[in-house]
Amino acid sequence: MNRSGRMTPDAELRRMSEERPPYYWQSLDFPKLIEDYPPPPAFFRTVYRMPHAQLRELQERRFRSQIARAWEIPFYQRRWRAAGLEPGDVRGVEDLAKIPPYTVRDIRDSIARNPPFGDFMGVSPQDGRRLPLVVQTSGGTTGLPRPMLYAPQDREIMAILGARRLVMHGVRPGDLVQVTRSLGLPNGGFHVREALWKYTGAVPVMTGSGNVTPTRRQIEIMKAWGVNVIVGFPAYLRHMAIVARDELDIDPRGLGIRSLDSNLGVEDRKTIEELWGAPCHDFYGAHESGMIAADCAYRDGMHIQQDAFVVEILDPETGAPAPAGGKGNVCVTTLFKYSAPLIRYNINDVSAIMPGSCACGSTLERLERIFGRSDSMVKLRGVNVFPEAIGALIVEDARSTGEYFCVVERAGKAGHDGMTVMVEVADPSVDQNAFHRDLERRLHEALAVRVAVQPVGRGELDRYTGVSRSSKVNRLLDKRKA
Ligand SMILES: [Zn+2]
The missing domain is CATH 3.30.300.30 (ANL, C-terminal domain)
Structure with missing residues:
Protein backbone atom coordinates (compact mmCIF):
# COMPACT_ATOMS: atom_id res chain seq x y z
CA MET A 1 0.00 0.00 0.00
CA ASN A 2 1.15 3.56 -0.57
CA ARG A 3 0.25 6.56 1.62
CA SER A 4 -3.07 7.19 -0.10
CA GLY A 5 -4.19 3.69 0.88
CA ARG A 6 -4.08 2.48 -2.72
CA MET A 7 -2.22 -0.59 -3.73
CA THR A 8 1.10 0.01 -5.46
CA PRO A 9 1.27 -1.34 -9.00
CA ASP A 10 3.63 -4.11 -7.85
CA ALA A 11 1.37 -5.17 -4.99
CA GLU A 12 -1.66 -5.12 -7.28
CA LEU A 13 0.14 -7.29 -9.81
CA ARG A 14 1.12 -9.77 -7.06
CA ARG A 15 -2.45 -9.96 -5.85
CA MET A 16 -3.70 -10.51 -9.37
CA SER A 17 -1.34 -13.43 -9.89
CA GLU A 18 -2.57 -14.99 -6.65
CA GLU A 19 -6.22 -14.48 -7.55
CA ARG A 20 -5.96 -15.24 -11.22
CA PRO A 21 -9.23 -16.76 -12.49
CA PRO A 22 -8.95 -19.92 -14.60
CA TYR A 23 -8.34 -19.32 -18.29
CA TYR A 24 -11.04 -20.45 -20.63
CA TRP A 25 -9.04 -23.42 -21.92
CA GLN A 26 -8.56 -24.63 -18.35
CA SER A 27 -12.20 -24.33 -17.45
CA LEU A 28 -13.37 -27.37 -19.42
CA ASP A 29 -12.28 -30.91 -20.13
CA PHE A 30 -12.51 -30.46 -23.90
CA PRO A 31 -11.85 -34.09 -25.00
CA LYS A 32 -14.62 -35.28 -22.65
CA LEU A 33 -16.98 -32.54 -23.78
CA ILE A 34 -16.47 -33.50 -27.44
CA GLU A 35 -17.08 -37.14 -26.60
CA ASP A 36 -20.24 -36.35 -24.61
CA TYR A 37 -21.70 -33.87 -27.12
CA PRO A 38 -20.23 -34.88 -30.47
CA PRO A 39 -19.97 -32.03 -33.00
CA PRO A 40 -20.39 -32.79 -36.70
CA PRO A 41 -19.44 -35.01 -38.43
CA ALA A 42 -19.28 -37.46 -35.46
CA PHE A 43 -22.78 -36.31 -34.45
CA PHE A 44 -24.27 -37.89 -37.58
CA ARG A 45 -22.72 -41.28 -36.78
CA THR A 46 -23.76 -41.20 -33.11
CA VAL A 47 -26.59 -39.17 -31.55
CA TYR A 48 -28.35 -38.60 -34.88
CA ARG A 49 -28.91 -42.36 -35.29
CA MET A 50 -28.90 -43.49 -31.69
CA PRO A 51 -31.43 -46.28 -30.91
CA HIS A 52 -34.34 -44.97 -28.84
CA ALA A 53 -33.56 -47.02 -25.73
CA GLN A 54 -29.97 -45.78 -25.65
CA LEU A 55 -31.08 -42.20 -26.18
CA ARG A 56 -33.59 -42.53 -23.38
CA GLU A 57 -30.91 -43.91 -21.04
CA LEU A 58 -28.62 -40.98 -21.91
CA GLN A 59 -31.43 -38.50 -21.22
CA GLU A 60 -32.21 -40.08 -17.86
CA ARG A 61 -28.60 -39.88 -16.70
CA ARG A 62 -28.23 -36.24 -17.75
CA PHE A 63 -31.66 -35.35 -16.41
CA ARG A 64 -30.77 -36.55 -12.89
CA SER A 65 -27.66 -34.40 -12.74
CA GLN A 66 -29.52 -31.42 -14.25
CA ILE A 67 -32.20 -31.69 -11.54
CA ALA A 68 -29.49 -31.85 -8.87
CA ARG A 69 -27.96 -28.65 -10.27
CA ALA A 70 -31.37 -26.95 -10.35
CA TRP A 71 -31.87 -27.70 -6.63
CA GLU A 72 -28.81 -25.48 -5.96
CA ILE A 73 -30.54 -22.47 -7.53
CA PRO A 74 -32.81 -20.21 -5.41
CA PHE A 75 -35.41 -19.76 -8.19
CA TYR A 76 -36.12 -23.50 -8.33
CA GLN A 77 -35.78 -24.04 -4.57
CA ARG A 78 -38.47 -21.42 -4.00
CA ARG A 79 -40.86 -22.60 -6.71
CA TRP A 80 -40.45 -26.31 -6.14
CA ARG A 81 -40.78 -26.14 -2.36
CA ALA A 82 -43.93 -24.06 -2.84
CA ALA A 83 -45.25 -26.89 -5.01
CA GLY A 84 -44.54 -29.37 -2.19
CA LEU A 85 -41.46 -30.95 -3.77
CA GLU A 86 -38.39 -32.13 -1.87
CA PRO A 87 -35.01 -33.12 -3.32
CA GLY A 88 -35.36 -36.76 -4.31
CA ASP A 89 -39.00 -36.43 -5.42
CA VAL A 90 -37.98 -36.07 -9.07
CA ARG A 91 -36.04 -39.20 -10.01
CA GLY A 92 -36.41 -39.39 -13.76
CA VAL A 93 -37.94 -37.90 -16.90
CA GLU A 94 -41.20 -39.64 -16.00
CA ASP A 95 -41.50 -37.39 -12.94
CA LEU A 96 -41.35 -34.19 -15.03
CA ALA A 97 -45.09 -33.67 -14.72
CA LYS A 98 -44.66 -33.18 -10.95
CA ILE A 99 -42.69 -29.99 -11.62
CA PRO A 100 -44.61 -26.76 -12.25
CA PRO A 101 -43.73 -25.23 -15.64
CA TYR A 102 -42.74 -21.57 -15.78
CA THR A 103 -42.69 -18.89 -18.45
CA VAL A 104 -40.81 -15.73 -19.32
CA ARG A 105 -43.06 -13.90 -16.84
CA ASP A 106 -41.47 -15.86 -13.98
CA ILE A 107 -38.01 -14.92 -15.26
CA ARG A 108 -38.99 -11.25 -15.42
CA ASP A 109 -40.37 -11.58 -11.89
CA SER A 110 -37.12 -13.19 -10.70
CA ILE A 111 -35.18 -10.24 -12.15
CA ALA A 112 -37.55 -7.69 -10.59
CA ARG A 113 -37.18 -9.31 -7.13
CA ASN A 114 -33.41 -9.74 -7.39
CA PRO A 115 -32.09 -7.07 -9.75
CA PRO A 116 -30.24 -6.91 -12.01
CA PHE A 117 -29.63 -10.59 -12.84
CA GLY A 118 -32.42 -12.43 -11.01
CA ASP A 119 -31.99 -15.60 -8.93
CA PHE A 120 -32.63 -18.10 -11.74
CA MET A 121 -29.04 -18.55 -12.93
CA GLY A 122 -27.06 -19.80 -9.94
CA VAL A 123 -24.11 -17.63 -10.99
CA SER A 124 -23.47 -13.89 -10.80
CA PRO A 125 -20.77 -11.70 -12.35
CA GLN A 126 -18.70 -12.17 -9.11
CA ASP A 127 -18.34 -15.82 -10.11
CA GLY A 128 -16.08 -14.56 -12.87
CA ARG A 129 -13.35 -15.06 -10.22
CA ARG A 130 -13.74 -18.83 -10.49
CA LEU A 131 -14.97 -19.41 -14.07
CA PRO A 132 -15.01 -17.32 -17.27
CA LEU A 133 -18.49 -15.88 -17.88
CA VAL A 134 -20.10 -13.98 -20.72
CA VAL A 135 -23.44 -12.18 -20.80
CA GLN A 136 -25.83 -11.95 -23.76
CA THR A 137 -29.52 -11.22 -23.83
CA SER A 138 -32.86 -11.89 -25.40
CA GLY A 139 -33.94 -9.73 -28.32
CA GLY A 140 -35.88 -7.54 -25.88
CA THR A 141 -38.87 -5.58 -27.11
CA THR A 142 -39.86 -3.42 -24.15
CA GLY A 143 -37.75 -2.37 -21.18
CA LEU A 144 -34.31 -3.83 -20.50
CA PRO A 145 -33.48 -7.05 -22.33
CA ARG A 146 -33.28 -10.20 -20.18
CA PRO A 147 -29.66 -11.07 -19.36
CA MET A 148 -28.17 -14.55 -19.46
CA LEU A 149 -24.75 -15.33 -17.98
CA TYR A 150 -23.19 -18.29 -19.76
CA ALA A 151 -20.70 -20.55 -18.00
CA PRO A 152 -18.06 -22.25 -20.19
CA GLN A 153 -19.92 -25.55 -20.37
CA ASP A 154 -23.16 -23.80 -21.44
CA ARG A 155 -21.46 -21.72 -24.06
CA GLU A 156 -19.35 -24.51 -25.51
CA ILE A 157 -22.14 -27.08 -25.73
CA MET A 158 -24.42 -24.44 -27.26
CA ALA A 159 -21.73 -23.80 -29.89
CA ILE A 160 -21.66 -27.53 -30.68
CA LEU A 161 -25.48 -27.70 -30.89
CA GLY A 162 -25.41 -24.67 -33.17
CA ALA A 163 -22.76 -26.24 -35.40
CA ARG A 164 -24.90 -29.36 -35.78
CA ARG A 165 -27.76 -27.18 -37.02
CA LEU A 166 -25.55 -25.33 -39.49
CA VAL A 167 -24.09 -28.54 -40.92
CA MET A 168 -27.59 -30.05 -41.18
CA HIS A 169 -28.38 -26.89 -43.17
CA GLY A 170 -25.62 -27.59 -45.67
CA VAL A 171 -22.68 -25.60 -44.24
CA ARG A 172 -19.39 -27.28 -45.16
CA PRO A 173 -15.71 -26.67 -44.34
CA GLY A 174 -14.33 -23.85 -46.44
CA ASP A 175 -17.69 -22.13 -46.91
CA LEU A 176 -18.06 -18.40 -46.35
CA VAL A 177 -21.15 -17.84 -44.22
CA GLN A 178 -22.63 -14.35 -44.00
CA VAL A 179 -24.24 -13.82 -40.61
CA THR A 180 -26.82 -11.03 -40.75
CA ARG A 181 -28.10 -11.50 -37.21
CA SER A 182 -27.62 -8.87 -34.52
CA LEU A 183 -24.15 -8.18 -33.10
CA GLY A 184 -24.84 -6.51 -29.81
CA LEU A 185 -26.48 -7.65 -26.63
CA PRO A 186 -28.72 -10.24 -28.30
CA ASN A 187 -27.14 -13.65 -28.56
CA GLY A 188 -28.08 -14.38 -32.21
CA GLY A 189 -24.99 -13.26 -34.13
CA PHE A 190 -22.33 -14.21 -31.57
CA HIS A 191 -23.77 -17.64 -31.07
CA VAL A 192 -23.59 -18.36 -34.80
CA ARG A 193 -20.03 -17.02 -34.97
CA GLU A 194 -18.86 -19.36 -32.21
CA ALA A 195 -20.64 -22.35 -33.72
CA LEU A 196 -19.26 -21.76 -37.23
CA TRP A 197 -15.75 -20.80 -36.27
CA LYS A 198 -15.06 -23.46 -33.65
CA TYR A 199 -16.95 -26.49 -34.94
CA THR A 200 -17.70 -26.40 -38.69
CA GLY A 201 -14.59 -25.37 -40.62
CA ALA A 202 -16.66 -22.69 -42.37
CA VAL A 203 -15.67 -19.03 -42.12
CA PRO A 204 -18.14 -16.62 -40.52
CA VAL A 205 -18.55 -13.22 -42.21
CA MET A 206 -20.07 -11.09 -39.45
CA THR A 207 -21.93 -8.35 -41.29
CA GLY A 208 -24.65 -8.18 -38.63
CA SER A 209 -28.10 -6.75 -39.23
CA GLY A 210 -28.96 -3.87 -41.56
CA ASN A 211 -28.13 -1.19 -38.98
CA VAL A 212 -24.55 -2.50 -38.63
CA THR A 213 -23.87 -3.07 -42.34
CA PRO A 214 -26.35 -1.40 -44.72
CA THR A 215 -28.20 -3.86 -46.93
CA ARG A 216 -26.58 -2.67 -50.17
CA ARG A 217 -23.14 -3.16 -48.65
CA GLN A 218 -24.18 -6.62 -47.41
CA ILE A 219 -24.93 -7.61 -51.00
CA GLU A 220 -21.74 -6.07 -52.39
CA ILE A 221 -19.68 -8.05 -49.85
CA MET A 222 -21.61 -11.24 -50.63
CA LYS A 223 -20.87 -10.84 -54.32
CA ALA A 224 -17.25 -9.70 -54.04
CA TRP A 225 -16.14 -12.30 -51.49
CA GLY A 226 -18.09 -15.24 -52.86
CA VAL A 227 -20.32 -15.99 -49.87
CA ASN A 228 -22.01 -19.45 -50.09
CA VAL A 229 -24.46 -19.43 -47.18
CA ILE A 230 -26.55 -16.70 -45.54
CA VAL A 231 -27.84 -16.76 -41.96
CA GLY A 232 -30.66 -14.34 -41.20
CA PHE A 233 -34.24 -13.67 -40.15
CA PRO A 234 -36.79 -14.58 -42.84
CA ALA A 235 -37.98 -11.00 -43.31
CA TYR A 236 -34.41 -9.80 -43.74
CA LEU A 237 -33.57 -12.56 -46.22
CA ARG A 238 -36.50 -11.39 -48.33
CA HIS A 239 -35.56 -7.74 -47.91
CA MET A 240 -31.95 -8.37 -49.02
CA ALA A 241 -33.01 -10.26 -52.12
CA ILE A 242 -35.43 -7.52 -53.15
CA VAL A 243 -32.82 -4.78 -52.59
CA ALA A 244 -30.31 -6.76 -54.69
CA ARG A 245 -32.78 -7.32 -57.50
CA ASP A 246 -34.53 -3.94 -57.62
CA GLU A 247 -31.98 -1.43 -56.33
CA LEU A 248 -28.64 -2.92 -57.35
CA ASP A 249 -29.85 -4.77 -60.44
CA ILE A 250 -28.17 -7.95 -59.16
CA ASP A 251 -30.11 -11.18 -59.59
CA PRO A 252 -29.83 -12.85 -56.15
CA ARG A 253 -30.14 -16.25 -57.87
CA GLY A 254 -26.89 -15.55 -59.71
CA LEU A 255 -24.89 -14.95 -56.51
CA GLY A 256 -24.07 -18.60 -55.95
CA ILE A 257 -25.80 -18.89 -52.58
CA ARG A 258 -26.10 -22.60 -51.82
CA SER A 259 -28.12 -22.52 -48.62
CA LEU A 260 -30.11 -20.16 -46.39
CA ASP A 261 -30.42 -20.59 -42.62
CA SER A 262 -33.33 -18.95 -40.86
CA ASN A 263 -35.74 -19.41 -37.98
CA LEU A 264 -38.75 -19.53 -40.25
CA GLY A 265 -41.45 -19.80 -37.61
CA VAL A 266 -44.68 -19.55 -39.58
CA GLU A 267 -43.08 -17.78 -42.51
CA ASP A 268 -43.23 -19.42 -45.89
CA ARG A 269 -39.91 -20.75 -47.12
CA LYS A 270 -41.06 -20.93 -50.75
CA THR A 271 -40.89 -17.18 -51.47
CA ILE A 272 -37.43 -16.87 -49.93
CA GLU A 273 -36.20 -19.93 -51.85
CA GLU A 274 -37.53 -18.55 -55.13
CA LEU A 275 -35.88 -15.18 -54.57
CA TRP A 276 -32.46 -16.69 -53.85
CA GLY A 277 -32.68 -19.91 -55.87
CA ALA A 278 -31.48 -21.86 -52.80
CA PRO A 279 -33.09 -24.03 -50.10
CA CYS A 280 -34.08 -22.23 -46.90
CA HIS A 281 -33.62 -24.25 -43.72
CA ASP A 282 -35.49 -23.86 -40.46
CA PHE A 283 -34.40 -24.12 -36.83
CA TYR A 284 -35.82 -23.51 -33.39
CA GLY A 285 -34.02 -22.23 -30.32
CA ALA A 286 -33.85 -19.46 -27.75
CA HIS A 287 -31.05 -17.58 -26.01
CA GLU A 288 -31.91 -19.31 -22.72
CA SER A 289 -31.84 -22.81 -24.18
CA GLY A 290 -29.57 -22.93 -27.21
CA MET A 291 -30.40 -24.78 -30.40
CA ILE A 292 -33.32 -27.07 -29.65
CA ALA A 293 -34.14 -28.37 -33.13
CA ALA A 294 -33.19 -27.98 -36.78
CA ASP A 295 -34.37 -29.46 -40.05
CA CYS A 296 -32.20 -31.73 -42.21
CA ALA A 297 -31.71 -31.85 -45.99
CA TYR A 298 -35.31 -33.14 -46.34
CA ARG A 299 -36.76 -30.01 -44.67
CA ASP A 300 -39.63 -32.03 -43.23
CA GLY A 301 -39.83 -31.03 -39.56
CA MET A 302 -36.99 -30.14 -37.20
CA HIS A 303 -34.96 -32.85 -35.46
CA ILE A 304 -34.83 -32.29 -31.70
CA GLN A 305 -31.34 -32.53 -30.17
CA GLN A 306 -32.51 -35.11 -27.68
CA ASP A 307 -29.13 -35.61 -26.06
CA ALA A 308 -29.39 -32.00 -24.84
CA PHE A 309 -33.14 -31.43 -24.35
CA VAL A 310 -36.39 -33.03 -23.30
CA VAL A 311 -39.19 -31.35 -25.24
CA GLU A 312 -42.83 -31.58 -24.15
CA ILE A 313 -45.92 -30.17 -25.90
CA LEU A 314 -48.42 -28.82 -23.38
CA ASP A 315 -52.07 -27.98 -23.87
CA PRO A 316 -52.24 -24.15 -23.61
CA GLU A 317 -55.49 -24.25 -21.62
CA THR A 318 -54.83 -27.06 -19.12
CA GLY A 319 -51.02 -27.28 -19.06
CA ALA A 320 -51.30 -31.07 -19.41
CA PRO A 321 -49.29 -32.86 -22.12
CA ALA A 322 -51.07 -32.55 -25.48
CA PRO A 323 -52.23 -35.82 -27.09
CA ALA A 324 -49.65 -37.47 -29.40
CA GLY A 325 -49.13 -35.29 -32.46
CA GLY A 326 -51.41 -32.57 -31.07
CA LYS A 327 -50.59 -28.86 -31.09
CA GLY A 328 -49.57 -27.09 -27.91
CA ASN A 329 -46.93 -24.95 -26.21
CA VAL A 330 -43.31 -26.02 -26.50
CA CYS A 331 -41.98 -26.71 -23.00
CA VAL A 332 -38.27 -27.43 -22.77
CA THR A 333 -35.96 -29.01 -20.21
CA THR A 334 -32.22 -28.68 -20.76
CA LEU A 335 -29.87 -31.56 -19.96
CA PHE A 336 -26.52 -29.76 -20.12
CA LYS A 337 -26.63 -26.33 -18.46
CA TYR A 338 -24.65 -25.16 -15.46
CA SER A 339 -25.89 -21.57 -15.38
CA ALA A 340 -29.68 -21.30 -15.53
CA PRO A 341 -30.69 -24.85 -16.34
CA LEU A 342 -34.21 -24.77 -17.76
CA ILE A 343 -36.58 -27.23 -16.13
CA ARG A 344 -39.99 -27.16 -17.82
CA TYR A 345 -39.63 -23.75 -19.40
CA ASN A 346 -42.80 -23.06 -21.37
CA ILE A 347 -41.60 -20.95 -24.30
CA ASN A 348 -45.18 -20.23 -25.38
CA ASP A 349 -44.52 -21.11 -29.01
CA VAL A 350 -47.11 -23.39 -30.53
CA SER A 351 -45.86 -26.52 -32.29
CA ALA A 352 -46.35 -30.31 -32.31
CA ILE A 353 -44.26 -33.50 -32.39
CA MET A 354 -44.44 -35.05 -35.85
CA PRO A 355 -45.50 -38.68 -36.15
CA GLY A 356 -43.44 -41.18 -38.13
CA SER A 357 -39.78 -40.95 -39.02
CA CYS A 358 -37.76 -38.80 -41.39
CA ALA A 359 -36.44 -40.02 -44.73
CA CYS A 360 -32.91 -39.06 -43.60
CA GLY A 361 -32.84 -42.05 -41.23
CA SER A 362 -32.35 -40.06 -38.04
CA THR A 363 -33.90 -41.51 -34.88
CA LEU A 364 -34.32 -38.02 -33.40
CA GLU A 365 -37.93 -36.90 -32.96
CA ARG A 366 -39.12 -33.99 -35.07
CA LEU A 367 -40.82 -30.79 -34.07
CA GLU A 368 -43.29 -29.49 -36.60
CA ARG A 369 -42.94 -25.92 -37.76
CA ILE A 370 -43.77 -23.19 -35.27
CA PHE A 371 -47.39 -22.14 -35.77
CA GLY A 372 -47.11 -18.90 -33.77
CA ARG A 373 -46.61 -17.44 -30.30
CA SER A 374 -49.39 -18.37 -27.96
CA ASP A 375 -48.89 -15.00 -26.22
CA SER A 376 -48.98 -12.94 -29.45
CA MET A 377 -52.12 -14.79 -30.42
ZN1 LIG B 1 -34.33 -35.76 -41.30
Missing part, protein backbone atom coordinates in the same frame (compact mmCIF):
# COMPACT_ATOMS: atom_id res chain seq x y z
CA VAL A 378 -54.97 -12.37 -30.93
CA LYS A 379 -58.47 -13.38 -29.95
CA LEU A 380 -60.68 -11.87 -32.63
CA ARG A 381 -64.43 -12.38 -32.23
CA GLY A 382 -63.81 -15.76 -30.63
CA VAL A 383 -61.19 -16.95 -33.15
CA ASN A 384 -57.48 -17.34 -32.34
CA VAL A 385 -55.38 -15.51 -34.93
CA PHE A 386 -51.58 -15.56 -35.15
CA PRO A 387 -50.20 -12.43 -36.90
CA GLU A 388 -47.34 -14.60 -38.14
CA ALA A 389 -49.83 -16.90 -39.89
CA ILE A 390 -51.23 -13.88 -41.71
CA GLY A 391 -47.72 -13.11 -42.90
CA ALA A 392 -47.34 -16.63 -44.26
CA LEU A 393 -50.47 -16.12 -46.36
CA ILE A 394 -49.40 -12.70 -47.61
CA VAL A 395 -46.03 -13.82 -48.95
CA GLU A 396 -47.85 -16.39 -51.10
CA ASP A 397 -49.17 -13.44 -53.14
CA ALA A 398 -46.50 -12.21 -55.56
CA ARG A 399 -48.25 -8.82 -55.80
CA SER A 400 -47.02 -7.96 -52.29
CA THR A 401 -43.45 -7.48 -51.00
CA GLY A 402 -44.38 -9.82 -48.14
CA GLU A 403 -44.27 -6.93 -45.68
CA TYR A 404 -47.31 -6.47 -43.46
CA PHE A 405 -48.44 -4.95 -40.19
CA CYS A 406 -51.60 -5.75 -38.21
CA VAL A 407 -53.59 -3.25 -36.17
CA VAL A 408 -56.31 -4.48 -33.83
CA GLU A 409 -58.86 -2.09 -32.36
CA ARG A 410 -62.30 -1.95 -30.88
CA ALA A 411 -64.66 0.13 -33.01
CA GLY A 412 -68.29 1.18 -33.18
CA LYS A 413 -70.93 1.51 -30.45
CA ALA A 414 -71.19 -2.25 -30.07
CA GLY A 415 -67.43 -2.42 -29.52
CA HIS A 416 -66.63 -4.88 -32.29
CA ASP A 417 -63.04 -6.04 -32.43
CA GLY A 418 -61.53 -5.55 -35.85
CA MET A 419 -58.18 -6.17 -37.42
CA THR A 420 -56.70 -4.18 -40.29
CA VAL A 421 -53.79 -5.73 -42.11
CA MET A 422 -51.65 -3.19 -43.94
CA VAL A 423 -49.80 -4.84 -46.81
CA GLU A 424 -47.11 -3.43 -49.07
CA VAL A 425 -47.69 -3.83 -52.80
CA ALA A 426 -44.63 -4.93 -54.79
CA ASP A 427 -44.83 -2.15 -57.39
CA PRO A 428 -47.13 0.64 -58.59
CA SER A 429 -48.45 -1.39 -61.54
CA VAL A 430 -50.39 -3.68 -59.16
CA ASP A 431 -54.17 -3.32 -59.42
CA GLN A 432 -54.80 -2.36 -55.80
CA ASN A 433 -58.55 -3.00 -55.89
CA ALA A 434 -58.15 -6.54 -57.15
CA PHE A 435 -55.28 -7.19 -54.75
CA HIS A 436 -57.35 -5.89 -51.83
CA ARG A 437 -60.37 -8.00 -52.74
CA ASP A 438 -58.41 -11.22 -53.39
CA LEU A 439 -56.34 -10.96 -50.22
CA GLU A 440 -59.36 -10.25 -47.99
CA ARG A 441 -61.04 -13.33 -49.42
CA ARG A 442 -57.92 -15.48 -48.98
CA LEU A 443 -57.43 -14.38 -45.36
CA HIS A 444 -61.09 -14.96 -44.55
CA GLU A 445 -60.90 -18.49 -45.95
CA ALA A 446 -57.73 -19.38 -44.09
CA LEU A 447 -58.36 -17.65 -40.75
CA ALA A 448 -62.12 -18.28 -40.50
CA VAL A 449 -62.63 -14.68 -39.43
CA ARG A 450 -62.92 -11.53 -41.53
CA VAL A 451 -60.10 -8.97 -41.42
CA ALA A 452 -59.69 -5.75 -43.44
CA VAL A 453 -56.81 -5.38 -45.88
CA GLN A 454 -55.25 -2.00 -46.62
CA PRO A 455 -52.70 -1.95 -49.46
CA VAL A 456 -49.87 0.55 -48.99
CA GLY A 457 -46.84 1.51 -51.05
CA ARG A 458 -43.56 -0.31 -50.95
CA GLY A 459 -41.34 0.60 -47.97
CA GLU A 460 -44.16 2.38 -46.13
CA LEU A 461 -44.39 -0.19 -43.33
CA ASP A 462 -40.74 -0.05 -42.39
CA ARG A 463 -41.40 2.58 -39.72
CA TYR A 464 -43.79 0.18 -37.98
CA THR A 465 -41.96 -3.09 -38.51
CA GLY A 466 -38.31 -1.99 -38.44
CA VAL A 467 -37.34 -4.64 -41.01
CA SER A 468 -34.45 -2.67 -42.55
CA ARG A 469 -32.90 -1.72 -39.20
CA SER A 470 -33.54 -4.34 -36.61
CA SER A 471 -33.53 -8.08 -36.17
CA LYS A 472 -36.65 -7.79 -34.01
CA VAL A 473 -39.50 -7.24 -36.44
CA ASN A 474 -42.83 -5.87 -35.17
CA ARG A 475 -45.98 -7.18 -36.78
CA LEU A 476 -48.78 -6.19 -34.44
CA LEU A 477 -50.25 -3.21 -32.64
CA ASP A 478 -53.12 -4.22 -30.37
CA LYS A 479 -54.83 -0.93 -29.50
CA ARG A 480 -57.17 -2.73 -27.12
CA LYS A 481 -54.20 -3.24 -24.80
CA ALA A 482 -52.81 0.29 -25.18
